[in-house]
Amino acid sequence: MIQNLCATIACFVAFTAPAFASDAVKGAETLFSSPNGLTERCVRIISIPGGEYSKHDLTDEAAYCDIDLHAPTVALCPKTWSTSPGTMIYDVRNGPYANNRSEFERNACKEGKSASALAGDTLAKFKITMNQSGTSGTFSASPLLYYHFSRYFGTTVKVPVAVWRSTDAKTHASEVAQPGLALSGHNHGARMNHEGWRYVVEAEQNPGIYKPTDDIFTADRKQIYGVLLDSPGHRYGSEINGTRKSGWGKGQNLDFQETPAFLALRDASPLDQAINAGLKRGRQNSQINKDLGKDVSPQQMAFWMREISEIVLLDFIFSQQDRVGNIDFTPYYYWLESDELTHKRAKHHAPKDGDVPAGAQLLRRTNLSDNDAGGRVQYANFAKSTQMLEKLRHFDAEVYRKLMALDRDLQAQGPIWQWTASSLGLTESQISQIVKNTKLATDILRSSCENGNLRFDLNPKRFFETRQVTADNVTCDGA
Known part of the structure; x- marks a missing residue:
């Protein structure tokens, strides 16, 4: 290949x-x-x-x-x-x-x-x-x-x-x-x-x-x-992008943290309880409540929480300055078949496909269609300045391990550092920023782990299949 x-x-x-x-x-x-x-x-x-x-x-x-x-x-x-x-x-x-x-x-x-x-x-x-x-x-x-x-x-x-x-x-x-x-x-x-x-x-x-x-x-x-x-997708409303009432910059990035899924990520309770708390608090805003609609399943929330945690990490590493308002979705049907999660893409605003079982859930899966305002040293890193990573209380175990390994590689100028430095046409300062941001992200999440403030339970597939909320055991050094 x-x-x-x-x-x-x-x-x-x-x-x-x-x-x-x-x-x-x-x-x-x-x-x-x-x-x-x-x-x-x-x-x-x-x-x-x-x-x-x-x-x-x-x-x-x-x-x-x-x-x-x-x-x-x-x-x-x-x-x-x-x-x-x-x-x-x-x-x-x-x-x-x-x-x-x-x-x-x-x-x-x-x-x-x-x-x-x-x-x-x-x-x-x-x-x-x-x-x-x-x-x-x-x-x-x-x-x-x-x-x-x-x-x-x-x-x-x-x-x-x-x-x-x-x-x-x-x-x-x-x-x-x-x-x-x-x-x-x-x-x-x-x-x-x-x-x-x-x-x-x-x-x-x-x-x-x-x-x-x-x-x-x-x-x-x-x-x-x-x-x-190519970046197809349908734009989320305030249920994911936030109300943006506080204006561009830090304001709308703080508004983003008041959405149901982000509120659930900030809640230190076990996953199922955090989901309920995030939905309840998020619905207190009338615009968000309207954009959410009547029924939001725990399974939908679990996917949203995992996706937003990943967005925050990537945006932090790459100093993204224009994320809020630019988060999209694609609809999919999800159902269990012989206890295994199965899915099929749905047509937006179209009736259910005939070969989708009656009990299938229609979920919105998140797309990062617009990723062109990161990577430059001059850009404002709003994930960093509004302390998004510090507020996370739920994370995925494998993504965490990958982050720890990435930091070790970049610090040692290993294969990933070599790839970053030689493959993308970046300048020295741009490469250095990625290395520094990765180190800071690693330190923040490792500290949360060591202080007992991070649950490694963001596995939406397992949650859908079993409603299992038990967190994975992860060593804080990611080894």
Whole structure:
């Protein structure tokens, strides 16, 4: 398997990151030629040591790196909604603009989000870094960090696959960025999106105006780079994202901690009691109570608690500054079959599938679809500043052991440190921040463990199958 080419210690060599690593990424490459004769790269980043990648992960990686951005059956549209600029990539082999790339881009792209309904399929989204005055903070290495480290931790929260991609800056400027600037100017309320496109247009004309230039341009300054990914999902309301009444920053991150699942995580009682207490306290807020709906099962709460604990850990390590309000879900049916938990994806707002048993529970499984505001030293780490990890009283045993092992590796500059330093194009300061944050997260959770304040009982699968609430026995050093 391509992903396992460098999964052993022998594959790594001593490495010191340059001041600006830029496009110095490592993995399996697929090459494309732009209309201007430039060689573009799509890179499936080397797998993180100890990571487990599903067949679906590998299939998605391969599919992204099969996309020729200049093919006549592929159309590109500027993303003019939300806060950050991006490029939507559509398959136009079918639909009203079948095999007519130029007509789709000229007419359908004006429809914004609705352009997807005019295409045969949405293939991916191309996201670049954008951190200039008046724009929304995004960092293209961040989705790569979340993808690969989530596979190391074996998270239950679903994190989308991401691959690295470069593309001809001149072609992107005329086909995507300039239309993006023009179209976003008519999108009321998307000021940051419009400013983002303005910087992209100006930088593609003169790369030196964007600082640091290496953040969006390859070393030859002829291509921009970012990530390809797809991030489907439905946005949670206040039941998970919080009320956000206290405004952006620390305020809404403290609001987030008043949601039922987070309140349950903060409750030191056994799991079943913590679930009941979290639901009761959370429902005291009228908006949260409305968004929760009438019936929330203990099984749903157990999944939410596990997923949120994982989100907090990843966001802490990567200094994520824009999580609250960006947590999504995908609905699934869950049921027991011969005492084993079985599930099937459900259609949103659709009747129950005929082959799903009558007693199946419809659960919302959490997606981290938006992971582009982590990894930079300049970002505000709200999981850290609002002490989210310190407040956790429930955690998963295996995730805890993985964290302890990760810290030992990073401190010793072992295989995972070598991978982090050499595979993702990070700078020395960015690598150092991950090492420091991992150490601090380890110290916080180990202290909670040693003081008897952490129950290792976040196993939602076991809870669903047996309603078992007995905590696992874990040594605090994670050995």
